Amino acid sequence: LGPVGLILGVLLTGLVIYIAQRRMSMEGELQAAFDRDEFFVEYQPVIDLRTGRCVGAEALARWRNEEGKLISPNVFIPLAEANGMIQRITTRVMELVVRDAAELLRTDPKLHIAINLSSEDLHTHGVEDRMKELMAGAGMGPGSLMFEITERGLMSPDKARGVLLAVRAGGFRVAIDDFGTGHSSLSYLATYELDFLKIDKMFVDTLGTDAPTSLVTFHIIELARSLGLQMIAEGVETEAQRDILRERGVQYAQGWLFGRPMSIHKLGEFIVQAAS
Ligand code: C2E
Ligand code: CA
């Protein structure tokens, strides 16, 4: 081992320690975020492509830390999944949705709000009971709520199945999220009781381009139809994408073309505007 090797070794060890420390401090911050009440939720409108109306929204978790910096859920959700804090976050999001959206849903009971679940939420019973209690307290029925579960969340299907059935039996709707990006086998998919399939942005992006992968997107649409699932296209950014989806019979969509994630107050205004 020459001097260069030695220096590299020291640098590498330093880097590993640095990364571990950052991760640990981030974990500590995540803990403290609960006490400091730093989480909130934004709502991205879901549009009915046949009428142009807003039929509901997806609740997306947000964390603004002590320095006022927004941390992406792509960072803190995986961290929370890894360190066992995700269930607390899920509960917090459910509380916030019930607090924010109760009035909106009472004025228009046909609207539905979607909440994202992690696979960890599916491995312990109780998520549906927690939600039912919260909703009952706010005078809401389960019909106005949907849970989104990623394909990855269905990776250990036998564990997930029981919870999923209970969620469905509780009157909640269920969507499979990020469809096409995981490895769920189609035979399993057919045995779940799902209501919606969300076509991932990755596939929506291919529409209107001559990429051969746009054919894959069309197959996914046909697959969903043959399974009797309703579809929500994600990440729609252009009118061309919207038009192709509509032609192909995809009924619902969300994306920047229609609206970015927003406060519940803005969502209320958005719904009124989209209806006129
Ligand atoms: P997701 O569930 O697939 O949510 C869609 C993401 O795409 C959101 O990012 C949304 O803001 C973004 N998006 C929507 N429309 C467009 C568009 O037209 N263009 C582009 N470029 N992006 C668009 P966000 O809010 O950063 O969330 C990222 C991911 O974090 C979510 O992906 C979801 O997997 C996870 N996540 C967010 N909130 C929660 C939560 O409460 N619980 C759990 N378990 N996961 C969550
Ligand atoms: Ca989602």
Ligand code: CA
């Ligand atoms: Ca998604």
Ligand code: CA
């Ligand atoms: Ca995604």
